[in-house]
Amino acid sequence: MDMLARLTEIVGPAHVMTGAAAIAAGFGREWTGHYRWTPLAVVRPGCTAEVSALMQWADETDTKVVPVGGNTGLNGGTFAEGAVMVSLSRLNRVRALNPAARTVVAEAGVVLESLHDLAAAHDLAFPLSFGAKGSAMVGGFLSTNAGGSNVVRYGSARALCLGLEVVLADGRIWNGLSDLHKDNTGYDLRDLMIGAEGTLGIITAAVLKLTPAPKAYATALIGLPSLGAALGVLNAVQMGSGGAVEAFEYMPDSYMERLGRAKPALACPFAPQPVNVLIETATTVPGADPVAQLEAALFEAMEQGQVTEAVVAHSTAQRRKLWEMRESAAEITFTTPDIVDCDIALPLDRLQPFLDRMTPRLAALDPQAEELVIGHLGDGNLHYTAYPSRSEAALGQAIRAAVNEEAMALGGSFSAEHGVGLSKRATMAAHKDPVAVQMMAAIKGALDPKGLLNPGKVLP
Numbered sequence: 001m002d003m004l005a006r007l008t009e010i011v012g013p014a015h016v017m018t019g020a021a022a023i024a025a026g027f028g029r030e031w032t033g034h035y036r037w038t039p040l041a042v043v044r045p046g047c048t049a050e051v052s053a054l055m056q057w058a059d060e061t062d063t064k065v066v067p068v069g070g071n072t073g074l075n076g077g078t079f080a081e082g083a084v085m086v087s088l089s090r091l092n093r094v095r096a097l098n099p100a101a102r103t104v105v106a107e108a109g110v111v112l113e114s115l116h117d118l119a120a121a122h123d124l125a126f127p128l129s130f131g132a133k134g135s136a137m138v139g140g141f142l143s144t145n146a147g148g149s150n151v152v153r154y155g156s157a158r159a160l161c162l163g164l165e166v167v168l169a170d171g172r173i174w175n176g177l178s179d180l181h182k183d184n185t186g187y188d189l190r191d192l193m194i195g196a197e198g199t200l201g202i203i204t205a206a207v208l209k210l211t212p213a214p215k216a217y218a219t220a221l222i223g224l225p226s227l228g229a230a231l232g233v234l235n236a237v238q239m240g241s242g243g244a245v246e247a248f249e250y251m252p253d254s255y256m257e258r259l260g261r262a263k264p265a266l267a268c269p270f271a272p273q274p275v276n277v278l279i280e281t282a283t284t285v286p287g288a289d290p291v292a293q294l295e296a297a298l299f300e301a302m303e304q305g306q307v308t309e310a311v312v313a314h315s316t317a318q319r320r321k322l323w324e325m326r327e328s329a330a331e332i333t334f335t336t337p338d339i340v341d342c343d344i345a346l347p348l349d350r351l352q353p354f355l356d357r358m359t360p361r362l363a364a365l366d367p368q369a370e371e372l373v374i375g376h377l378g379d380g381n382l383h384y385t386a387y388p389s390r391s392e393a394a395l396g397q398a399i400r401a402a403v404n405e406e407a408m409a410l411g412g413s414f415s416a417e418h419g420v421g422l423s424k425r426a427t428m429a430a431h432k433d434p435v436a437v438q439m440m441a442a443i444k445g446a447l448d449p450k451g452l453l454n455p456g457k458v459l460p
């Protein structure tokens with residue numbers, strides 16, 4: 001009762017939820033449904049000062065706190081059994097937009113898609129984009145250093161952020177809302193907070209970079225015989241377009257077949273090839289014709305046998321449909337609770353060697369298991385999912401370990417864009433450099449000595 005009275009005092013009675021109401025509002029599970037919990041309470045502060053007051057109270061009472069944005073994360077990062085969840089959804093104001101400097105100051109609860117719309121209204125773009133854009137929020141996509149489809153051109157969330165405002169574990173507010181592109185004044189605290197998954201502080205606002213809005217896109221779905229051929233096409237189109245490739249998304253025949261079964265309207269327009277790629281280029285030059293340029297490049301690649309099939313979008317509706325094929329991936333992938341979903345990164349030239357090693361390894365572990373691989377090919381990020389034939393925890397763990405081992409052996413990473421959260425803590429223990437883990441633990445101990453912020457996440 002003391003707790004509820006105090007929380008109510010800080011954020012107001014309309015913004016405190018507990019029990020069945022919190023669960024019904026979606027605060028008892030994450031997107032995949034794999035992790036479920038009952039939070040002590042959910043609070044929705046309306047400003048940075050309220051977030052600060054909440055953390056002061058948490059510090060005084062030793063209460064664990066889990067920040068939450070759109071709750072679309074895929075690693076159990078918002079699991080909050082025995083903790084108070086701080087939802088940033090009411091911190092949804094755009095504090096300033098500066099078209100001349102191409103920056104926007106947005107609070108943590110601003111939804112990614114609304115940033116897209118706002119930027120477009122000023123003939124600008126915020127180029128981070130992925131399937132959960134209608135729900136993911138500024139604080140969430142920065143805390144996971146999200147990637148998505150446009151990383152090949154614009155980088156991950158970290159590359160698009162200039163400054164941050166953060167509430168620390170004891171309630172102090174760090175005003176790091178800088179809009180400088182260069183600032184070498186000591187340790188980079190902004191980059192430390194980005195990707196920390198809520199374990200070092202609660203992001204309340206950010207200065208984000210905007211880019212010139214593309215005037216025209218060229219979007220195509222192409223079929224190719226191999227990943228090697230796909231990399232050849234990527235490099236050729238990058239060269240010919242001056243680095244204008246915005247997306248290069250991998251959908252092999254196994255994905256196309258599942259997609260066609262689940263959503264016949266989105267079936268592949270040609271017989272699925274071993275490698276199918278959604279390629280998109282964009283130009284900011286008025287009057288330029290990227291479609292003609294892309295068609296010419298694809299025609300040449302077809303003559304050389306690198307591309308075997310191609311469909312080029314000639315309308316916004318056709319472009320939209322090609323993107324729907326790619327953005328259905330999460331829905332197509334997360335069909336049963338027993339899947340082993342891995343989010344790995346590899347150097348671009350080691351994607352095929354990874355598959356060549358992993359496919360037989362999966363077959364050896366479970367001959368009936370199915371494999372589904374999609375990914376952001378342009379930046380070397382594969383979402384490797386295995387569907388074991390038996391629901392056995394040990395089998396799932398063995399498959400996950402095999403994927404991570406093969407990726408690491410080829411110079412890869414076991415987490416490309418989804419973060420570590422709860423689901424990859426054991427992998428952190430197995431594969432992260434021990435000195436790096438010690439440094440991370442020292443930083444956590446210095447900034448959050450009581451371990452109040454997002455307990456049990458990220459660190460092994």
Ligand SMILES: Cc1cc2nc3c(=O)[nH]c(=O)nc-3n(C[C@H](O)[C@H](O)[C@H](O)COP(=O)(O)OP(=O)(O)OC[C@H]3O[C@@H](n4cnc5c(N)ncnc54)[C@H](O)[C@@H]3O)c2cc1C
Pocket residue numbers: 031066067068069070071072073074077078088108129130131132135136137138139140141142143144145146147148149197198199201202203204330331417418421454457
């Ligand atoms: C359909 C679908 C497609 C997706 N596609 C991609 C993709 O292509 N690329 C990609 O990178 N991700 C993708 N994701 C994963 C997810 O959308 C991203 O991780 C997203 O950035 C999470 O944002 P969110 O607001 O939902 O964060 P949440 O899920 O609410 O939180 C994520 C983590 O950040 C912490 N956190 C949240 N807000 C704050 C804050 N203000 N301060 C400090 N910590 C905070 C949470 O505690 C948690 O650990 C996809 C998810 C879905 C469901």
